[in-house]
Amino acid sequence: MLELDDSLLLKEYVERGSEEAFAALVARHVNKVYSIALRHTRNAHQAEEITQAVFVTLARKSRQLGKRVILSGWLCRTARLSAMTFVRSETRRTRREQEAHLQNLLNESESEVWPQIAPLLDAALAGLSEADHDAVALRFLDGKSMKEVGVALGASEDAVKMRVNRAVEKLRIFFTRRGIVCSAAVLTAAISANAVQAAPIGLAVSVSAAAALSGTAIAATATTTAAKVTALITAQKTLIAGVAVVAVAAGVAIYWIQQLAAAPPVGVDGSLLPQSQPAVLAASPRETLPIALANDSFLGVLSDKKFLVEFDRNTRRTSNSAPAIHIKCLVAPTSNGSADFLKSLTSFVGRGLAASRVGVYAVTDGSPLSGQRIRVTGWMKTSAVGNWAGASLSVTRVNGDSGAWDLMHDRPLHGTKEWQQVEFIVDVPKEPCAITLMPTLYGTGEMWADGFQIDIAPPNTPATDVGRWTIWSQCPADFSIALDPAVTRNGHPALRIAYVSSEPPEKYSFVWWGKHEYDLDTFRKYLGHTVRMSVWAKSEDVMPRAGLDFQPKDLNGKRLKTLRSTDRILGATDWREYSIVCDIPEETKDFQTAVFMYGDGKLWVDTNSFKWEIVGTLPARKQLSPASRHITQPGDLIFASSGNSRASEGVANAIDNNKNTKYLNWDSGRDGNQIGAFSPSGFAVQPAVGPTVVTGMGIQSANDADDRDPDVVILEGSNDRNLTSYESGIWTPITTISNIAAGFTDRFQSQEFLFSNAIPYRNYRWRVEATRIMANRCCMQVAEVWLIASARTNQAGSPAAAELRR
Numbered sequence: 043m044l045e046l047d048d049s050l051l052l053k054e055y056v057e058r059g060s061e062e063a064f065a066a067l068v069a070r071h072v073n074k075v076y077s078i079a080l081r082h083t084r085n086a087h088q089a090e091e092i093t094q095a096v097f098v099t100l101a102r103k104s105r106q107l108g109k110r111v112i113l114s115g116w117l118c119r120t121a122r123l124s125a126m127t128f129v130r131s132e133t134r135r136t137r138r139e140q141e142a143h144l145q146n147l148l149n150e151s152e153s154e155v156w157p158q159i160a161p162l163l164d165a166a167l168a169g170l171s172e173a174d175h176d177a178v179a180l181r182f183l184d185g186k187s188m189k190e191v192g193v194a195l196g197a198s199e200d201a202v203k204m205r206v207n208r209a210v211e212k213l214r215i216f217f218t219r220r221g222i223v224c225s226a227a228v229l230t231a232a233i234s235a236n237a238v239q240a241a242p243i244g245l246a247v248s249v250s251a252a253a254a255l256s257g258t259a260i261a262a263t264a265t266t267t268a269a270k271v272t273a274l275i276t277a278q279k280t281l282i283a284g285v286a287v288v289a290v291a292a293g294v295a296i297y298w299i300q301q302l303a304a305a306p307p308v309g310v311d312g313s314l315l316p317q318s319q320p321a322v323l324a325a326s327p328r329e330t331l332p333i334a335l336a337n338d339s340f341l342g343v344l345s346d347k348k349f350l351v352e353f354d355r356n357t358r359r360t361s362n363s364a365p366a367i368h369i370k371c372l373v374a375p376t377s378n379g380s381a382d383f384l385k386s387l388t389s390f391v392g393r394g395l396a397a398s399r400v401g402v403y404a405v406t407d408g409s410p411l412s413g414q415r416i417r418v419t420g421w422m423k424t425s426a427v428g429n430w431a432g433a434s435l436s437v438t439r440v441n442g443d444s445g446a447w448d449l450m451h452d453r454p455l456h457g458t459k460e461w462q463q464v465e466f467i468v469d470v471p472k473e474p475c476a477i478t479l480m481p482t483l484y485g486t487g488e489m490w491a492d493g494f495q496i497d498i499a500p501p502n503t504p505a506t507d508v509g510r511w512t513i514w515s516q517c518p519a520d521f522s523i524a525l526d527p528a529v530t531r532n533g534h535p536a537l538r539i540a541y542v543s544s545e546p547p548e549k550y551s552f553v554w555w556g557k558h559e560y561d562l563d564t565f566r567k568y569l570g571h572t573v574r575m576s577v578w579a580k581s582e583d584v585m586p587r588a589g590l591d592f593q594p595k596d597l598n599g600k601r602l603k604t605l606r607s608t609d610r611i612l613g614a615t616d617w618r619e620y621s622i623v624c625d626i627p628e629e630t631k632d633f634q635t636a637v638f639m640y641g642d643g644k645l646w647v648d649t650n651s652f653k654w655e656i657v658g659t660l661p662a663r664k665q666l667s668p669a670s671r672h673i674t675q676p677g678d679l680i681f682a683s684s685g686n687s688r689a690s691e692g693v694a695n696a697i698d699n700n701k702n703t704k705y706l707n708w709d710s711g712r713d714g715n716q717i718g719a720f721s722p723s724g725f726a727v728q729p730a731v732g733p734t735v736v737t738g739m740g741i742q743s744a745n746d747a748d749d750r751d752p753d754v755v756i757l758e759g760s761n762d763r764n765l766t767s768y769e770s771g772i773w774t775p776i777t778t779i780s781n782i783a784a785g786f787t788d789r790f791q792s793q794e795f796l797f798s799n800a801i802p803y804r805n806y807r808w809r810v811e812a813t814r815i816m817a818n819r820c821c822m823q824v825a826e827v828w829l830i831a832s833a834r835t836n837q838a839g840s841p842a843a844a845e846l847r848r
Contacts, residue, residue, distance in 0.1 A: 048067065049113070051064075051066050051067050052067065052107065052113065055104060064101065067113070068097055071113070072093060073238045074117065074118065074121075074184070074237075075093045075096050075121045076090070078118060079121055079124070079128075081161065081163065082125035083125060091820060092125050093121070094708075095708065095820070096120050096121050096124055098708065110196075114184055115175050115176035115179045118164075119168070119172075122164045125164075155222070155224045155228055156232040156235070159222055159229070159232060159233075160236070162216075162220060162222075163233065166213050167213070169212070173195070173205065174208070174212070176194075177191055177195060177202060177205050178206065178209050180194055182237065183233075188202050207226075210226050210230055213229060214226050331410060331498060332496060332497035333411075333495060333496045334493075334494075335401055335479070335495060337353060337365065337367050337491075337492060337493075338353060338365075340400060340481070341401070342398075342399065342402075344396075344400060344480070349370065350368070351398075353365040353368065354366050359461050359490075359492045363492055366492045367399050367481055367491040368490050369397050369398070369481070370483075370487075370488035371397070371486045371487060371488065373395065374486075375426070375428050375487070378428065378545070379429070379517075379544070380429040380430075380519065380545075381545055381548050382395060382428055382485055383396070383428065383429035383484050383485030384429075384517060384549065384550050385548060386485075389550070390516070392550075394485075394516075395484070395486075396484045399482075400479070400480050401480075401494075402478045402479070403476065403477045403496065405470055405474060405475050405476070405477060410498070412470060412472050412473075413471065414470055414498050415467065415468070415498070416468060416469075416477075416497065416498060416499055417465065417466070417499040418435055418468070418477070418495070419466075419497075420479075420481075420492065420493055420494035420495070421463055421464070421493045422455060422489060422491045422492075423455075423461045424459045424487060424488070424489045425487055426486070427458070427486070427489060428486040429484045429485030429517055430454035430519050431456075432453070432455055432482060433450055433479060433480060433491065434448070434478075434479075434480045435448050435450075435468060435477065435478065435479055436477075437469075437477055437478075438476045439474075439475045443598060443702065444598050444599065446470075446507040446509070447507055448468060449514065450464065450466075451518045456519040461490075467499050467503050467507075468505060468506065479494060508557065509559065509560055511557045512555070512556075513554065515553040515554065516551075516552070517543075517548075517550075518553070519543075520542065520551060521539065521553040523539050523553070524537070524538060525537055526538035529580075531651070532648070534650060536580075536646040537646065537647045537649050538644060538645070539555060539646075539647065540643075541639075541641065541642045547642050551641055552640045552641070554591065554637075554638045555636055555638070555647075556636020556637065558595075560631065560633075562631070564633070565654075567656075568626045568633070568656065569626055569627070570626070570627070570628050571625075572623065572624070572626070573592075573623070573625075573626050573654055573655065573656055574622070574623045574654070575623075575624075575653070576620065576621035576651075576652075576653050576655075577590065577620060577648065577649075578617055578618065578647075579615075579620055579646060580615055580618070581614060581615045581644065581645050581646070582614050582644040582645075583613070583614060583642060583643040584611055584612050584614075584639060584642070585613070585641050585642050587641075588612065588637065588640065589610050589611055589620070589622075589638060590609065590620055590621070590622040590635075591622075591634065591635065591636040592622045592624050592634070592635055592636075593605075593634040594625070594630035594632070594633065594634070596629065596632065596745060597631045597632065598702075600745055600746060600789075602627050602629065602789065603627060604624075605622060605623070606623040606625065607623045608621075611645065617648075625660055626660075627660065631702075666740060666794055667740070667830050671738075672828045672829065673731050673736065673828075673831050674697045674729050674827070674828050675729070676694075676697060678697060678728060679727065679728040679765055680693055680697065680726070680727045680728075681727075681766075681767050682707065682723075682724075683707060683722065683724050684707065684709050684723065684768075686707055686708040687706055690703075691703075691704055692705065693725045695825075696725060696808075697827060698826075700826075701742055701826055703825070705823065705824055705827075706750070706821055706822070707723035707724075707822050707823075708820065709721040722809050722811050723809075723810050723821075723822050724755075724768075724809040724822075725768065725808055726765060726767070726771075726806070726807040726808075727765075727805070728765040728805045729806070732804070733803060733804045735799060735802045735831060735832050736757075736799060736829045736831060737830065738797070738829070739757060739777075739797075739808075740827065740830065741794075741824060741826070741827055742790060742791065742826040743788075743792075743825060744823040745825070747820075749814050750823040751786045751814045752782050752822060753782050753783040753784075753812045753813050754779070754780045754781075755778070756777075757775075757777050757779070757806060757807070757808060758773040758775050758807040758809065759774050759801065759806055760772055760803060760804065760807070765805045768807070771805060774803075776799050776801075776806075777798075777799070778811075779797070783814035790825060796830075799832075806829055
């Protein structure tokens with residue numbers, strides 16, 4: 043679509059229900075809103091939720107916003123208020139006392155000032171008047187010129203300059219009073235360069251979908267959206283550029299590549315692609331393998347201003363090759379190793395100084411790749427790469443569950459290397475899924491990529507994914523992992539893990555060597571038990587420490603249990619046995635085991651001595667009613683209390699007999715932007731078995747955030763012949779169950795509640811009146827709900843049930 047300003051896009055959404063217009067607004071502002079939320083929460087997951095809530099609020103209030111509202115400023119203020127309440131800002135905004143030497147920062151760069159002003163920036167902006175705030179947001183967060191700001195505010199360019207300068211001076215005084223002294227130029231440079239970060243891959247897509255479904259203007263498009271989703275999943279194989287993998291997983295229908303990329307999409311010749319180009323691009327239809335992925339199909343960009351991400355017309359691998367994918371770091375290196383990258387990290391798993399090109403290939407029904415072990419190859423070369431470069435490959439099922447993944451940490455590209463082939467061997471599930479490929483540069487230097495293609499792997503080819511023993515490290519070139527014939531135990535060489543960089547290790551220097559075991563048959567015997575993992579190891583000058591990693595996880599990497607005890611390895615030690623103890627719950631899907639080392643030193647591991655032994659049994663689960671007494675089943679007619687759910691977390695998940703999915707509704711805890719105000723949520727269901735006497739109810743907690751657990755639930759019944767919505771019909775209270783949340787002491791736990799009832803009902807309404815009373819309450823979520831009949835029922839074949847199905 044044409045490049046419209048915010049007011050026209052908002053008008054298009056309000057008057058015509060344009061999903062495209064709303065997606066354009068989300069893509070334009072999502073990074074800014076996410077960055078505000080992230081500064082408050084310092085938690086990426088919470089920041090994503092707040093971002094979604096802000097745009098849901100925009101969708102709901104879109105008709106109420108006046109024509110003169112500056113949307114950029116409105117979103118900043120709404121994001122700040124939402125984030126403050128969500129994370130109880132009085133504890134989140136606490137910062138360390140400033141050291142005396144920080145008083146003299148007049149000559150420091152914006153990169154040195156930013157870490158100090160970031161925790162206080164939103165509070166400083168909130169102290170400005172609305173007009174000043176809007177001017178600053180447009181100038182420094184949106185990057186508009188003074189002339190463009192003037193047009194937006196209806197003021198002359200000179201007047202805007204005066205307003206912006208006055209606002210910047212107010213900000214400078216705000217920070218000075220808090221011990222952060224810097225010039226106006228350094229302050230504005232720091233804000234411009236750092237205040238808006240790239241939102242996580244796919245966030246704009248999921249936000250657009252959730253917000254659009256919440257807006258009244260979009261209600262009429264629900265049927266069309268569902269049809270488009272169905273078409274996407276059943277279509278011929280397609281290459282999806284950018285972050286559209288989220289659309290495959292979550293069922294988003296409308297999205298556009300130019301809105302999801304961090305830079306406008308360009309073709310291999312350097313020209314801008316048409317603005318109406320959709321994000322789902324049909325690959326050249328091929329009935330034969332291999333499947334070639336064109337370079338210009340990798341249109342998604344994960345980057346910031348520190349990188350150039352382009353198609354390099356001057357670099358072609360062969361005379362017939364297309365311009366190569368090119369990523370160049372624009373930050374001048376200050377060291378010969380990984381230090382520049384490691385210093386940019388905020389955690390061991392942070393992204394830091396990195397940039398990627400993203401392409402996604404959809405494996406749909408009937409694809410020759412379904413259920414196969416595949417071989418993905420490509421070509422890469424590097425120049426002066428200080429840390430490392432490579433590509434990542436991941437497989438995501440259409441329901442959102444993770445599959446195989448390989449991040450290439452064990453074969454990094456470092457320094458300067460000519461074109462060489464990279465290879466991935468992974469398994470593709472039989473159900474529809476998406477294969478994501480991300481050529482990535484971590485740190486300084488530059489890299490090129492070309493010629494990716496997918497084929498069936500030869501028989502018995504070993505997989506390269508994390509189901510094998512492999513390494514993971516933010517700085518893999520700093521470590522060496524190999525068998526050491528000079529150090530043996532029981533007659534065989536030990537595995538040596540060593541820090542080999544010539545530079546002293548930085549704060550986040552670490553290496554992990556282990557595997558993710560997904561084969562249930564391999565670890566089934568350990569389920570439901572307390573398990574001790576042990577291995578023999580010796581060390582030399584390990585500092586600060588090394589140790590063992592042993593975690594039970596679900597398919598999406600969520601840790602299900604914390605460790606009970608573990609041994610630490612540090613300094614110099616002779617051979618000895620180290621161990622770690624952990625509970626392994628029945629729902630474990632990923633049996634993760636590893637050894638790790640932080641910082642400097644050497645660690646030898648006798649890999650033949652790895653041992654897992656059962657040392658205890660977990661308490662038996664409470665016996666629940668047999669499934670034969672459950673009257674709710676997948677496929678029953680069901681209506682949510684509202685559409686305020688993510689596409690992948692809709693109401694059908696509440697009765698799909700799959701604990702790894704969940705029904706999440708933002709109404710319980712959210713009402714517009716009034717975070718904390720409660721709106722009941724739940725669902726109405728018409729069981730296919732027909733009118734039945736229900737005397738019990740079961741609930742299973744979902745995978746995360748226990749503050750979302752239902753606490754007070756009202757169950758109602760109705761005998762209306764047609765159930766058309768959550769509100770339809772006349773409902774009679776059956777029972778109220780309280781203090782439910784106290785019974786959920788862990789995730790995926792199940793509880794059942796019995797009550798007296800003698801009346802058969804055709805329809806039932808499950809209504810959550812309260813969630814667990816905790817800070818940061820945002821919504822209601824549940825993995826499973828089931829209703830229990832007083833006795834085994836054969837009513838599915840009854841005349842009443844048959845009548846319901848007609």
